[in-house]
Amino acid sequence: MSQKAKSVDSPLLTAENIKKHFPVETGIISRFLGDEEFVRAVDGVDIELREGETVGVVGESGCGKTTLGRTVARLYEPSDGSIHFDDQEITDVSGDRLKKLRKNIQVIFQDPMSSLNPRKTVGEIVAKPLEIHDLASGDEKRERVIELFEEVGLQESHLDRYPHEFSGGQRQRVGIARALAVEPKLIIADEPVSALDVSVQAQIINLMKRLQAEYGISYLFIAHDLSVVKHISDRVAVMYLGKIAEKGSTEEIFENPQHPYTRALMNSIPRVDKKRSRRDILLEGTPPSPSNPPEGCPFHSRCPEFIGDECVDREPELEQVSGDSGSEDSSHVVACHWQEKSVEERQEQDPFNRERRSRAASREIPAGSREITHCTADITRWKSSSMFGLRDPSCSAFFSHRETTTRSCSGSTQTTFEPLPMAAKLLSGALGQRARSSLSHQRYP
Known part of the structure; x- marks a missing residue:
């Protein structure tokens, strides 16, 4: 493999206003009248990724994380928007151009057992991309597969075994070896450790970081485990109902979360540090249907910091977080009407502070005593x-x-x-x- 590429100013991947809508099966009359329904799995997402960088995408199940990853990898046709990869537009590529793109963008799937052919040995599975892209044949191909196995912590004796003969962590290593076979520039990692034990998760994450440092691979890392995302990501994007709720550097998102949904996700991380206090933010209900999303802010029906009519009537746009330290081009942005409020207004309208004041007044006892x-x-x-x-x-x-x-x-x-x-x-x-x-x-x- 080539050495780590030199980082450049232009992003490796740029996706603008990406949408992916899936049609819902309806009756003949509805289709005839044009009353088609669509599931808005991804609904206007902007994201970019630089060489050697890891961008984490987090959110609840069903928020559109996997669909976003598969759409930018061109496993799904985008319904709208544009995708640029390595300074070339790939939104509508097909045929030989799409085959060439496949060599540069690979995917590590969430469930390795369902993504590995049970009728093939793992040696044949890892060698298949080399055959498709005419990269190696004969003894050279076998040597390349052995080299890949050693890279991911497997042995030559594993070549002739079938997927069911491996543990979950070993199967995921096979999936990583297959993705590395064609020397990609970008890997879409779709929850690669969610089905693994904690100790095995650490091994896989450390393996991915080592390979990134050695070969300059970029990762779009999709997960719902925020602890894992914090460990591996340079930047984080928080998704809710097919849209970006907040994005920024890992430090900014974890140390200064601005969106109520982001704060609720952070609050769900188990902690053992008793000295560090936190507010209990519990989300009630379930996310609305992506086929019939609410008007205004998509999160207003579950928001613990609901303001009023403006949350229902107007959808907030991504805006730079006020008071960010650093240069003017800070990447920390949030889609929330709270961002339009002053610090004093936010403290006054904060439901946590209102509840505390109300509780103290009802007891006729000074708050906290x-x-x-x-x-x-x-x-x-x-x-x-x-x-x-x-x-x-x-x-x-x-x-x-x-x-x-x-x-x-x-x-x-x-x-x-x-x-x-x-x-x-x-x-x-x-x-x-x-x-x-x-x-x-x-x-x-």
Whole structure:
């Protein structure tokens, strides 16, 4: 293979206003009257990719990630828009030009078992692209396949085995070897590690990064695992309902997410760092149908930070994030009406702040402070009860029940009796010795 190419100013891949609409099967009368329905899988996406760069595409299942990848690879015919690859337009190429394009753009599919012919040995599968593009034959072809196997961590003894004789990680390595066989400039990686164990995921990701560093390959990396995307990507594009909701550098997206949908995705990443607090953002409902998308902002029906009529009446355009550090050509853009608001307006209308103020006002207690005057319970001592979800820092144990009297600043009192779920009671009995405890006059923030 050739050495890593020198990076240039012009992008390797540029896709502008890409759309891919699939027709929905309807009755004869509907087709005769012209009332055809379409699934808008990709609906006006702009994306670019430079040599040796990795762009991650993330979003929920059904948002159009895979369709976008297959469309820019010309496995699907685009319904609208233009695609340029290596300074050449490839939107309508066919025949020999399309065959030549296939050599430069390869795909690693999500499910290696369904993408490998079960009737062929893996040696024959990896050698097939070499035959199609007349790159090698005879002994030279076999030597090339052996070299590819060694590159991806397989052995020569694996050549004559069939796909079902390998583990999931090994099958994915075969898929990577097949994609590398023709020395492509761009690889569309369609969730290449989603079906693998965590340890195997790390091996495949590290393999892809090593091959990229060695050969200068560009990746369009499609995934829903944000931790993996953060590890491998230089830039990230967040998709929702066939559109780009936000895109920018990996650091900008993960450290300063601006779109409510992006923040909800970030909130879903499991964390073990207790010191780092986060807001719980839970998305309710399911995404609307791509065959009948809502008017205005496509996310407004599920948005936890819904503003009002402007979200319903007008679709937001991608705009540069205000206050970005760096040069004027910052690539961090977001499609959200919040971007049109000032910092003060955003803080005032932020639903999280509104809810906190409302909760404090209803209790007649300053936000973030209250006083426990009496709390008696039959408990089981446990030093790290907070790790099991107890929110009350004054009661660092598991309770069979809790009687609490709360006194506000105005002098009013309220007594509540809160039984714990049976699962907590059983867990309490299994963790330690039982004791009596009386907690009184403890104040906490």
